[in-house]
Amino acid sequence: MKRKYVDIKTEIPGPKSQALLARKDANIPRGPFNTTKVFAESGEGALLTDVDGNTFIDFAGAIGSLNVGHAPKKVVEAVKKQLDAYIHPCFHVMMYEPYVKLAEKLNHLTPGNHRKKTFFLSTGAEAVENAVKIARKYTGRKGIISFERGFHGRTYMAMSLTSKVKPYKYGFGPFPSETYKLPYPNYQTAGKTREAHDEELLNRFETFLLAEVSPEEVAALVVEPVQGEGGFNIPSPVFIKGIKQVCEKYDILFIADEVQTGFGRTGKMFAMEHFDVIPDLITMSKSIAAGFPISAVTGREDIMEAPGIGEIGGTYAGSPIGCTAAMAVIEMIQEENLLDRANCIGQKFKERFTALQSQIDQIADVRSLGAMCAMEFVENRESNSPAANIVKNILQRCHQNGLIILSAGLYGNIIRLLTPLVVTDDQLEEGFDVLEEAIVECCMSI
Template structure:
């Protein structure tokens, strides 16, 4: 941003086009040595990151509203996490928990058993990625129940490995031409109130009746091991169900002795204003999967569940060479302490309120804004072509993201149609940085809506 004298103020500092010359040279090497499959939101390369800021190899500084797709609730390179990692590196890097155990693994398991929803006895084990957590939650559900069927939801995203991909709803780019997929997986409809002519309660009840019919027409409940749900859909567009809907799905689970798995990989660790999003809905899951912001950028994932479910697997049946690495464990311990000691749950609510105040008012100036929604700092803006037809407007979102990037703001899209801008701002972002980012985004939206 620049003041009246043309001097740069604030945190953003763009000194070249994006990509700059050094980034272009690296992009040429990437084209030569890396397959085209991995997607990149920003066509430049990081040199340094701190808090909510990223500086690239050409000296451009951005405000990060993507947070490594929700991985950085405590920000880039938090001091206490870096210190804990440094101390751990000086002791040992990796022994593999299956060979020689280490205390941080036990400490983190104990902490997650304490802070995850429910007062029942719990147990936890660790893996390296969110998809691995989902895979192992399914393995445990099948082992414990003796059943095979798994139900997920339309627009849900659960990962890119084959079971996780089978549970994921969006075909392109995640599933197209990668089949066949895992059998005994089924999809249920998830409420999307914005596109419905019914009231939320009417839509909920209609879907719930469909679920009961599903057990008559598709597969009996006695063959379903688990239902897996993101309490707020992530890649699906930050779609928020009612508490009634989630509670009734849990009631169906209890009625038929089906396990309820909460996928908190994107929603967990303060993103929604509570430690876990499921806490907003008055439901206690049987199993919960975690990753992303658990490790502040260090790969680690976790599966926590009722002790009797977790003990269904015999020794050697679950695990992995790098699961719960010492570095991931010590990072996660510090992340949880930061969230508590810095009151980042409150900060998440503050970010969400500021977002709502800023962008709800913008709807009056831009008819292409269909809905502004958030739960804590899990924030989204849905764009449409027309308020009557509500036809999704992916082209406008693409334009906004590209122009905001050139102005120094990193954003990501979401949704089945790619017509939603999602914000995953680090919760440690300063008020000044938040305002600066909101200002850039608001101006970019208005300019693009007006065709300038």
């Protein structure tokens, strides 16, 4: 079928991608996973073209790193200007203004009117690791609580906080000790009302602090406002406010992991704004800089000042290129009203696929918070058994037909959309067409 944006000229992968695949397999270990089997040649906005000239609509956005799209001109121009000035004097050797400017901006933008400070790293996992270091230093406690189905990164502390064993943790232990996990809301499978489910989980938190670890030994709780890899599970404000109240009761620091939810993805600059909860520390990365590797930890001034000189940082942390790109990204989000755009994308998604849900027995749930959109698939609604095989087949059809899209969830039975917020209405609807056709083909044939 001829489409306006998708343009598939060869088999997928095409001959040039196949040749590069052979070189990749000969020289790169199998560990780094690849969603598609093609190689990029160019990208713009929500479109990606591979080395064989095939053009795809991108609903993955580099796993949520490209809220402002591929190669946004404002960011490219800012980075080119920075490259002409200097590339990396290293903030620990000779400081530079872009680091200070971005810290000032994030101190202003992140939730809460209290005094804050920010410092930078390179990846989301580094941000989480350093938030934990700061929390332990400030409180003098060791314990860290995270949640089932949560994902916080692939370094050792981040892996310990992450819940999914395969592929993230299996065979890599032992992990850091004194980390604990609590259940996170899953209203689709709870078998009770949202209110009753929230009450049960909050009661379990209090019981946990009696039965498993004393609150006087817990430094911090780390939570994704909306779980990413865990399946785009959206908690209620009651739950988020409830766990924050428990933390306040016992002087446990509240760390919001906004690596995937930040910078406009959910229709707010940060997802915590939906819940009217102010975190003590917040971690950021992914869409902070349109794909340039940079991450941040922002927090209460007194907490952030706990580490001494030289106790936090890194050689490449807060590179001037990343800081400059991030300032341009923030300007784009504000100037182009991308928060409103995120909400519009989510609304269009829910309208389109809630209608399809009424026809397809295997679609158990359609959910979104802004442009953080997901569909959960089961074998059938009566059994409610997770259907990873169906999702795998849908994704394969989508990739063959010009749509890049991802799965998620503990069972791999969730399709998630991390569409660049700059996607046009025509591109969005064409991507929806490809996705809907793949769903119908895979589910109706069962």
